[in-house]
Amino acid sequence: xxxxxxxxxxxxxxxxxxxxxxxxxxxxxxxxxxxxxxxxxxxxxxxxxxxxxxxxxxxxxxxxxxxxxxxxxxxxxxxxxxxxxxxxxxxxxxxxxxxxxxxxxxxxxxxxxxxxxxxxxxxxxxxxxxxxxxxxxxxxxxxxxxxxxxxxxxxxxxxxxxxxxxxxxxxxxxxxxxxxxxxxxxxxxxxxxxxxxxxxxxxxxxxxxxxxxxxxxxxxxxxxxxxxxxxxxxxxxxxxxxxxxxxxxxxxxxxxxxxxxxxxxxxxxxxxxxxxxxxxxxxxxxxxxxxxxxxxxxxxxxxxxxxxxxxxxxxxxxxxxxxxxxxxxxxxxxxxxxxxxxxxxxxxxxxxxxxxxxxxxxxxxxxxxxxxxxxxxxxxxxxxxxxxx
Amino acid sequence: xxxxxxxxxxxxxxxxxxxxxxxxxxxxxxxxxxxxxxxxxxxxxxxxxxxxxxxxxxxxxxxxxxxxxxxxxxxxxxxxxxxxxxxxxxxxxxxxxxxxxxxxxxxxxxxxxxxxxxxxxxxxxxxxxxxxxxxxxxxxxxxxxxxxxxxxxxxxxxxxxxxxxxxxxxxxxxxxxxxxxxxxxxxxxxxxxxxxxxxxxxxxxxxxxxxxxxxxxxxxxxxxxxxxxxxxxxxxxxxxxxxxxxxxxxxxxxxxxxxxxxxxxxxxxxxxxxxxxxxxxxxxxxxxxxxxxxxxxxxxxxxxxxxxxxxxxxxxxxxxxxxxxxxxxxxxxxxxxxxxxxxxxxxxxxxxxxxxxxxxxxxxxxxxxxxxxxxxxxxxxxxxxxxxx
Numbered sequence: 001x002x003x004x005x006x007x008x009x010x011x012x013x014x015x016x017x018x019x020x021x022x023x024x025x026x027x028x029x030x031x032x033x034x035x036x037x038x039x040x041x042x043x044x045x046x047x048x049x050x051x052x053x054x055x056x057x058x059x060x061x062x063x064x065x066x067x068x069x070x071x072x073x074x075x076x077x078x079x080x081x082x083x084x085x086x087x088x089x090x091x092x093x094x095x096x097x098x099x100x101x102x103x104x105x106x107x108x109x110x111x112x113x114x115x116x117x118x119x120x121x122x123x124x125x126x127x128x129x130x131x132x133x134x135x136x137x138x139x140x141x142x143x144x145x146x147x148x149x150x151x152x153x154x155x156x157x158x159x160x161x162x163x164x165x166x167x168x169x170x171x172x173x174x175x176x177x178x179x180x181x182x183x184x185x186x187x188x189x190x191x192x193x194x195x196x197x198x199x200x201x202x203x204x205x206x207x208x209x210x211x212x213x214x215x216x217x218x219x220x221x222x223x224x225x226x227x228x229x230x231x232x233x234x235x236x237x238x239x240x241x242x243x244x245x246x247x248x249x250x251x252x253x254x255x256x257x258x259x260x261x262x263x264x265x266x267x268x269x270x271x272x273x274x275x276x277x278x279x280x281x282x283x284x285x286x287x288x289x290x291x292x293x294x295x296x297x298x299x300x301x302x303x304x305x306x307x308x309x310x311x312x313x314x315x316x317x318x319x320x321x322x323x324x325x326x327x328x329x330x331x332x333x334x335x336x337x338x339x340x341x342x343x344x345x346x347x348x349x350x351x352x353x354x355x356x357x358x359x360x361x362x363x364x365x366x367x368x369x370x371x372x373x374x375x376x377x378x379x380x381x382x383x384x385x386x387x388x389x
Numbered sequence: 390x391x392x393x394x395x396x397x398x399x400x401x402x403x404x405x406x407x408x409x410x411x412x413x414x415x416x417x418x419x420x421x422x423x424x425x426x427x428x429x430x431x432x433x434x435x436x437x438x439x440x441x442x443x444x445x446x447x448x449x450x451x452x453x454x455x456x457x458x459x460x461x462x463x464x465x466x467x468x469x470x471x472x473x474x475x476x477x478x479x480x481x482x483x484x485x486x487x488x489x490x491x492x493x494x495x496x497x498x499x500x501x502x503x504x505x506x507x508x509x510x511x512x513x514x515x516x517x518x519x520x521x522x523x524x525x526x527x528x529x530x531x532x533x534x535x536x537x538x539x540x541x542x543x544x545x546x547x548x549x550x551x552x553x554x555x556x557x558x559x560x561x562x563x564x565x566x567x568x569x570x571x572x573x574x575x576x577x578x579x580x581x582x583x584x585x586x587x588x589x590x591x592x593x594x595x596x597x598x599x600x601x602x603x604x605x606x607x608x609x610x611x612x613x614x615x616x617x618x619x620x621x622x623x624x625x626x627x628x629x630x631x632x633x634x635x636x637x638x639x640x641x642x643x644x645x646x647x648x649x650x651x652x653x654x655x656x657x658x659x660x661x662x663x664x665x666x667x668x669x670x671x672x673x674x675x676x677x678x679x680x681x682x683x684x685x686x687x688x689x690x691x692x693x694x695x696x697x698x699x700x701x702x703x704x705x706x707x708x709x710x711x712x713x714x715x716x717x718x719x720x721x722x723x724x725x726x727x728x729x730x731x732x733x734x735x736x737x738x739x740x741x742x743x744x745x746x747x748x749x750x751x752x753x754x755x756x757x758x759x760x761x762x763x764x765x766x767x768x769x770x771x772x773x774x775x776x777x778x
Contacts, residue, residue, distance in 0.1 A: 264659075
């Protein structure tokens with residue numbers, strides 16, 4: 001019975017993802033937008049064909065890990081390192097400005113300081129998943145702006161974790177533990193530094209062993225185990241699993257069978273990654289978007305959305321290298337995606353954010369997530385040249 | 390936390406499967422034997438590194454479905470149909486003889502009629518999963534004997550469902566419903582007939598549409614959805630999901646992009662299929678195999694095992710075509726695998742089979758499952774020619 005539900009769920013999700021992706025591609029949009037919309041349509045808000053079970057949730061989480069692994073695999077470490085200082089600046093501006101403006105807006109609207117802190121924190125999120133997927137759909141992972149956005153999104157994910165630790169600390173104990181925050185920041189920096197070092201020095205040796213294996217499927221399984229092990233390591237030291245998966249891909253991108261790994265992991269990604277985006281879409285309840293339901297809430301949602309978009313565009317202005325375009329960087333930081341939902345959900349769970357305000361935050365998350373892929377598509381329309389640093 | 394457990398579980402299972410498979414291949418055995426043994430080692434009976442969760446169980450079930458889909462995809466429908474009458478005869482002998490001898494043995498040992506019926510039913514099982522995987526590992530899916538074994542194993546799976554319906558009926562209501570059994574048999578026959586008809590007539594048209602899709606991964610996702618849909622259809626009408634997956638593969642084997650589908654589905658199978666076999670191995674508790682624990686039970690287990698092996702070898706004698714070898718057919722029917730465990734488990738759940746007898750049945754299932762791959766490897770040692778019907 002349970003297995004039947006899983007079969008139905010997978011069939012509906014994969015079919016909807018492919019139909020949505022295909023339609024959007026024919027309309028000149030990216031496939032990921034179609035998958036997000038497909039999730040809205042089959043989700044509990046509209047047709048209610050599928051509900052998110054534990055197993056489907058696990059598939060989606062693995063999908064996100066494989067996506068980041070794949071993006072790491074396709075990325076160019078030399079370019080990422082070159083883009084590093086710029087990416088760090090963009091990430092910092094992309095955290096400070098959304099937080100400050102979000103806090104200011106809520107304060108101006110008369111909300112308490114604690115609520116304003118939580119909303120500001122939610123606005124700092126960047127969905128590295130959505131951004132990476134859009135760049136992959138557009139075939140622009142090698143672009144100079146892409147290196148900056150990806151680097152900034154990864155750093156943003158780490159800054160987001162730190163921000164979440166701070167605001168949760170304020171909400172629960174009323175205080176911030178500076179030691180814990182310094183520790184988290186230090187662990188993150190060390191983790192990434194070690195990954196980069198391994199990528200530069202030890203990657204070829206790692207793969208020699210795999211090449212000597214005879215059993216069928218040794219390469220794809222080894223690569224996957226490597227990605228999962230790094231995701232686990234990241235998760236273990238308190239980072240997000242996807243950071244580890246990205247680092248794992250980055251390390252293997254420096255190895256000789258990189259192209260083979262990419263080719264073998266692709267079909268696995270083709271199946272699992274859309275499940276993640278459909279499940280993100282399934283979290284939208286269009287009833288919440290109805291302007292006649294509650295006028296005040298709608299205006300809060302729209303104000304939050306404007307602040308969310310503009311404040312991340314400002315981050316794009318932090319690009320100082322003349323050869324890199326600012327707009328793709330700014331727009332690439334706009335989608336809040338699953339990260340924004342986690343922030344808002346934490347606020348709701350801590351009873352800091354009211355259900356009404358939570359709905360407004362979800363509207364903001366969804367609009368930013370749905371607008372960014374279409375916007376990126378315009379910025380990278382055919383004929384726009386690839387840039388290099 | 391739960392996600393961390395999943396990551397650890399997947400890493401341990403996949404690593405153990407590859408190490409076990411690699412070791413066995415170097416010892417001249419099939420990889421599947423190594424995966425089964427790896428499961429025993431990491432399972433609760435020995436190291437206890439992993440426990441079977443809902444999510445891992447779902448992965449394993451999907452793995453079995455993809456394995457049967459892959460086998461259907463690689464099989465030759467013309468050969469299967471040609472081997473059909475022989476396969477039917479082998480399957481029938483392979484159900485009647487094990488049932489009769491198992492019943493006789495238990496009766497002679499003084500067990501009640503109902504227990505003897507259940508044990509006889511358990512002996513009729515054939516693990517199409519293990520047999521198919523061994524043939525695939527050996528690269529012998531195109532062999533004449535392979536067509537007979539595969540056909541017989543699939544028919545056996547259907548006969549097994551009918552047998553299970555009968556004995557469960559006897560155990561619970563004390564009576565058999567002839568109507569229900571005729572219905573199940575008719576549904577099975579119609580399902581397979583329709584699948585064969587579609588394969589012969591409509592398969593090329595099915596794929597024309599897929600070819601026109603633009604989105605990335607359209608082929609692998611379409612193929613998987615097709616396999617899942619047929620598995621669901623089979624399950625819906627009361628058959629095993631794997632029969633549907635096999636039929637789905639058989640249909641697509643007649644289409645033009647068959648080779649491409651095979652290539653794309655392989656990495657997915659490489660990851661999911663070993664999970665199934667490791668989880669089968671994890672169900673073994675070596676403590677049950679200890680001869681000093683309970684002498685009487687050990688002798689029952691050994692007697693059951695001898696009857697189980699010999700009675701299925703007899704089925705191989707039903708091969709009447711002079712060009713097809715009898716031994717590979719008989720040995721191919723020996724492994725009881727997950728099907729035998731389901732039968733024994735049903736008997737235990739119905740309180741017909743005592744825990745002691747259940748352990749003896751598990752020993753029989755495991756020995757037949759572990760012996761068959763090694764035996765098949767000997768029968769198909771290098772130099773043995775491929776046969777054709």
